[in-house]
Amino acid sequence: MTTNKSPGPLAGIKVLELGTLIAGPFCSRMLAEFDADVIKIEAPDGGDPIRQWRVLKDGTSLWWSVQARNKKSITLNMKDPRGQAIAKQLALEADIIIENYRPGVLEKWHIGYDQLKADNPATIMVRLSGYGQTGPMKDLPGFGAIGESMGGLRYVSGHPDRPPMRVGISIGDSVAALHGVIGAMMALRHRDVTGGRWNGKSGEQCRAGQGQMVDVALYESVFNMMESLVPEFDYAGVVRERTGGALPGIVPSNTYTTADGENIVIAGNGDAIFKRLMQAIGRTDMANDPQLARNDGRVPRTLEIDGAIQAWCDTQTIADALAGLQQADVPVSKIYSVRDMMSDPQFLARNMFEQHTFADGSPVKLPAISPKMSETPGETKWLGPTLGQHNEEVLKGLGYDEGQIAQLRSEKVI
Numbered sequence: 001m002t003t004n005k006s007p008g009p010l011a012g013i014k015v016l017e018l019g020t021l022i023a024g025p026f027c028s029r030m031l032a033e034f035d036a037d038v039i040k041i042e043a044p045d046g047g048d049p050i051r052q053w054r055v056l057k058d059g060t061s062l063w064w065s066v067q068a069r070n071k072k073s074i075t076l077n078m079k080d081p082r083g084q085a086i087a088k089q090l091a092l093e094a095d096i097i098i099e100n101y102r103p104g105v106l107e108k109w110h111i112g113y114d115q116l117k118a119d120n121p122a123t124i125m126v127r128l129s130g131y132g133q134t135g136p137m138k139d140l141p142g143f144g145a146i147g148e149s150m151g152g153l154r155y156v157s158g159h160p161d162r163p164p165m166r167v168g169i170s171i172g173d174s175v176a177a178l179h180g181v182i183g184a185m186m187a188l189r190h191r192d193v194t195g196g197r198w199n200g201k202s203g204e205q206c207r208a209g210q211g212q213m214v215d216v217a218l219y220e221s222v223f224n225m226m227e228s229l230v231p232e233f234d235y236a237g238v239v240r241e242r243t244g245g246a247l248p249g250i251v252p253s254n255t256y257t258t259a260d261g262e263n264i265v266i267a268g269n270g271d272a273i274f275k276r277l278m279q280a281i282g283r284t285d286m287a288n289d290p291q292l293a294r295n296d297g298r299v300p301r302t303l304e305i306d307g308a309i310q311a312w313c314d315t316q317t318i319a320d321a322l323a324g325l326q327q328a329d330v331p332v333s334k335i336y337s338v339r340d341m342m343s344d345p346q347f348l349a350r351n352m353f354e355q356h357t358f359a360d361g362s363p364v365k366l367p368a369i370s371p372k373m374s375e376t377p378g379e380t381k382w383l384g385p386t387l388g389q390h391n392e393e394v395l396k397g398l399g400y401d402e403g404q405i406a407q408l409r410s411e412k413v414i
Helices: 023-033 062-067 081-092 113-116 145-151 173-195 218-223 229-236 271-280 295-313 318-327 338-342 346-349 390-398 401-410
Strands: 014-018 036-043 071-075 096-099 124-129 212-215 253-257 261-268 332-334 353-359 363-367
Touching: 014 081, 023 036, 023 062, 023 096, 023 124, 023 173, 036 081, 062 145, 062 363, 071 390, 081 113, 096 338, 113 124, 113 353, 124 173, 145 173, 145 218, 145 332, 173 212, 173 218, 253 295, 253 390, 261 318, 271 295, 271 318, 390 401
Parallel strands: 014 036, 014 096, 036 071, 096 124, 124 212
Antiparallel strands: 253 261, 261 332, 353 363
């Protein structure tokens, strides 16, 4: 584990996480990485399902080590009024509440946004859901795959002669989480400039800034990434379709295969870059063709240009192709697997892997924290906690004594 001498940029910010799986937990994870004090509420009977997802070590997901790093885990039975009361106390003390349940669930637990705001006007709640808090679909279940489909990403992913494909990760959840982080930071800024943190008092003595709800829909977060999709259709009637590894309407930018069977991405779509690329592959005729000097002239001849580049790649190993195109100052990359990343000089020079150990002493590498900040970098203080690891610490902070905590445990409230 690492410990920076100076506090992180979010030191002193209290965050309450009421969420499972990916979108909500990833949102609060980023805040925890930059020193926010994140308390995660989990169900006593197993906790967040992601604890058992994908590759496991001693019954716990390796993913959990990353997704829950720096968080404090407490268990609460949210069907019990005493559990709801504890959650409400934590929520009222939090600067930011992050949740990704279906709309209405928090309201049943008496900790919905309007219910909290009645006591604490500075309440900031980030709500991540499939379809948002309003509209005819708001009550439907929606995971990242649904957001990717409805938001337009799946339609344009894959090859034109095959059904749409998914990206190899839950990108819809992660994109929504990043929107949640951005929204939380803007809401926090607004709260602070309008009066700041709630002082715990009511009536005329209540001095607090203006909180707000950050309503993040998974499908809208994906939709927000879809570039010129809407104006192209509205103005020109163009429906963007699947184009495999190519970037539609921007030429050349595609995936090619080298003589040793490796895949390489070459982006020669800038006008000056295109000329350097053609010279590098020995096609001075195309480099000097006035029709190909601009992108709008290259688009009608996409197949011809891609064919020329592929013909050159057929004669090159991946190492030779990378070296030749990098020397020509052409944007190019091998398509990396994680094995490639772990030994790559750029990843290593940027310290993109952190070495840690599990409780039993087993070593494990984690991805380093992004973005990199020069004065207040993020850090991993501890790996994902065991279920309910911080029950006593958190409850004692709320004023519960050991006898009360023992009773809550014996009655399965925690």
